[in-house]
Amino acid sequence: MVELRNVSVTYSNGVDALHNVSLKINDGEFAFVVGKSGAGKSTLIKLLLKEISPNNGKIYVNGFDLEKLKKNKAHKLRRTIGFVFQDFKLINTMNVYDNVAFVLRSIDAPLKYIRNRVPYVIGLVGLKDKAKSYPTELSGGEQQRVALARALVNDPQLIIADEPTGNLDPTTSIEIIELLKAINQCGTTVMMVTHEHELVRQFGGRTINIENGEITFDDYIGYME
Amino acid sequence: MKISSMNYLFKQGMKNIWTNRIMSVASFCVLLVSLLLIGFMMLFIANINQFVGGIENKNEVIIFLEDVDDDHIAGMENTLKAMKNVSSVTFYSKEEALEDMKNSMENAGDLFDYVEDNPLPDAFRLRIADIGEISSTLMEINRMEGIDSIKSPTDFINILTGLKRFIGIISAVVLTALIIVSLVIISNASRASVDIRKREISIMKLVGATNTFIKVPFFVEGMFIGILAGAAASAVTALGYSELIKVLSQDMTFWSIMSINGFIPLESVIWKLAVGYIIAGTVISAMGTVMSTRKYLKV
Numbered sequence: 163m164v165e166l167r168n169v170s171v172t173y174s175n176g177v178d179a180l181h182n183v184s185l186k187i188n189d190g191e192f193a194f195v196v197g198k199s200g201a202g203k204s205t206l207i208k209l210l211l212k213e214i215s216p217n218n219g220k221i222y223v224n225g226f227d228l229e230k231l232k233k234n235k236a237h238k239l240r241r242t243i244g245f246v247f248q249d250f251k252l253i254n255t256m257n258v259y260d261n262v263a264f265v266l267r268s269i270d271a272p273l274k275y276i277r278n279r280v281p282y283v284i285g286l287v288g289l290k291d292k293a294k295s296y297p298t299e300l301s302g303g304e305q306q307r308v309a310l311a312r313a314l315v316n317d318p319q320l321i322i323a324d325e326p327t328g329n330l331d332p333t334t335s336i337e338i339i340e341l342l343k344a345i346n347q348c349g350t351t352v353m354m355v356t357h358e359h360e361l362v363r364q365f366g367g368r369t370i371n372i373e374n375g376e377i378t379f380d381d382y383i384g385y386m387e
Numbered sequence: 388m389k390i391s392s393m394n395y396l397f398k399q400g401m402k403n404i405w406t407n408r409i410m411s412v413a414s415f416c417v418l419l420v421s422l423l424l425i426g427f428m429m430l431f432i433a434n435i436n437q438f439v440g441g442i443e444n445k446n447e448v449i450i451f452l453e454d455v456d457d458d459h460i461a462g463m464e465n466t467l468k469a470m471k472n473v474s475s476v477t478f479y480s481k482e483e484a485l486e487d488m489k490n491s492m493e494n495a496g497d498l499f500d501y502v503e504d505n506p507l508p509d510a511f512r513l514r515i516a517d518i519g520e521i522s523s524t525l526m527e528i529n530r531m532e533g534i535d536s537i538k539s540p541t542d543f544i545n546i547l548t549g550l551k552r553f554i555g556i557i558s559a560v561v562l563t564a565l566i567i568v569s570l571v572i573i574s575n576a577s578r579a580s581v582d583i584r585k586r587e588i589s590i591m592k593l594v595g596a597t598n599t600f601i602k603v604p605f606f607v608e609g610m611f612i613g614i615l616a617g618a619a620a621s622a623v624t625a626l627g628y629s630e631l632i633k634v635l636s637q638d639m640t641f642w643s644i645m646s647i648n649g650f651i652p653l654e655s656v657i658w659k660l661a662v663g664y665i666i667a668g669t670v671i672s673a674m675g676t677v678m679s680t681r682k683y684l685k686v
């Protein structure tokens with residue numbers, strides 16, 4: 163669950179990034195967060211990852227009160243969240259298997275569990291044959307699938323996808339969102355940040371619009387055939 | 388942390404050396420050159436100190452005695468030998484002195500035939516252990532009964548003490564400067580090798596890796612490069628120094644003129660130097676690499 167209560171963020175250069183934002187995304191929900199560049203979407207993500215702290219307001223993510231969570235304990239929060247980024251953020255010196263396994267290794271998961279879980283998740287995103295490939299040998303869509311596998315491998319409560327289709331062609335974009343929807347149907351909360359309104363209209367669902375640091379729309383929009 | 392995780396992180400560190408081989412080689416070279424510069428400077432200073440020490444050991448204080456009996460002379464000898472700053476005491480009888488004088492003045496012919504009584508005094512010839520402390524030693528000697536006069540190379544000692552102090556200061560300044568410059572260069576090399584992986588570090592942070600988990604492979608990597616650089620520096624020093632000594636020792640005449648009888652032998656310093664190289668290389672490289680990751684761990 164994600165909850166923001168009257169959150170405001172003003173950067174040191176005076177930019178008012180978020181202004182008195184309140185928002186709640188329940189467990190198991192799928193929410194699109196839309197808005198133009200500079201609207202405050204990235205600030206919202208940084209807050210949820212505890213990369214930055216708000217000037218005012220309270221934030222709760224997966225049972226963590228972010229105000230009380232110390233910066234050096236942020237890894238505990240991050241382990242409950244799976245991330246998917248526009249630029250995939252894969253480690254180019256590791257192959258697909260190691261990129262995904264890294265998450266489990268970093269939490270000291272048993273070796274046997276890693277050996278079973280990683281191939282399973284790589285299979286889920288349809289990359290069984292690419293486990294030994296390096297990110298630079300994969301297409302954009304495949305790289306994003308690896309990022310999805312990495313986000314999924316730790317069985318997170320929440321997946322945050324930041325413009326996951328930004329670098330992909332329309333067909334691959336749809337495939338990725340369908341994968342995210344499938345993950346959501348298994349009970350994982352998904353928050354997808356995008357500026358592609360067309361895709362949002364195509365899939366429908368809860369849509370939160372941010373403009374100039376404020377939420378201007380938060381409702382369900384219909385699925386367009 | 389589990390053993391399997393430690394094993395993974397160790398392997399990861401070793402793998403990183405190969406994956407980032409260009410930066411690894413650059414770090415290795417920088418470390419090697421820095422260690423060699425410091426090592427050879429230390430050898431140079433040690434040799435200079437040995438030369439000065441050699442000259443220092445040639446100091447001689449002569450104590451001329453009044454006409455005292457043998458028992459008194461024996462007592463004086465014991466007292467002198469018991470002094471901390473006196474490294475050797477030799478009794479030089481007036482008969483020996485006269486004989487030496489005759490030998491050194493062979494051209495004087497019959498001059499000594501007219502000498503009925505030996506006019507020369509008995510004496511003690513002393514070597515001083517620490518010439519820096521000679522004044523207090525001379526004061527102590529002066530308090531003894533039966534001394535006519537003392538001859539000590541005060542001017543020479545003053546020059547030598549000044550020279551020693553000068554060499555000490557110059558050595559300390561040059562070594563400190565070298566160490567600082569080396570540390571700056573090494574830390575820049577480590578920073579550069581970490582900089583190109585800042586994206587990697589930020590990804591690791593975002594997927595929930597702890598700082599320790601991220602730092603350990605960097606530590607292993609730095610440590611291994613440090614050990615390699617230390618070992619290579621030892622080998623280069625062993626080869627270079629022995630060759631240098633060989634070349635310089637080909638003609639000892641020049642060195643003898645300067646009262647230099649030999650250089651510090653390689654065997655007596657190489658193991659100490661190798662241990663120093665490896666420890667310094669490992670610590671500087673591992674700590675430098677880990678410290679360079681710090682700013683990227685604040686995500």
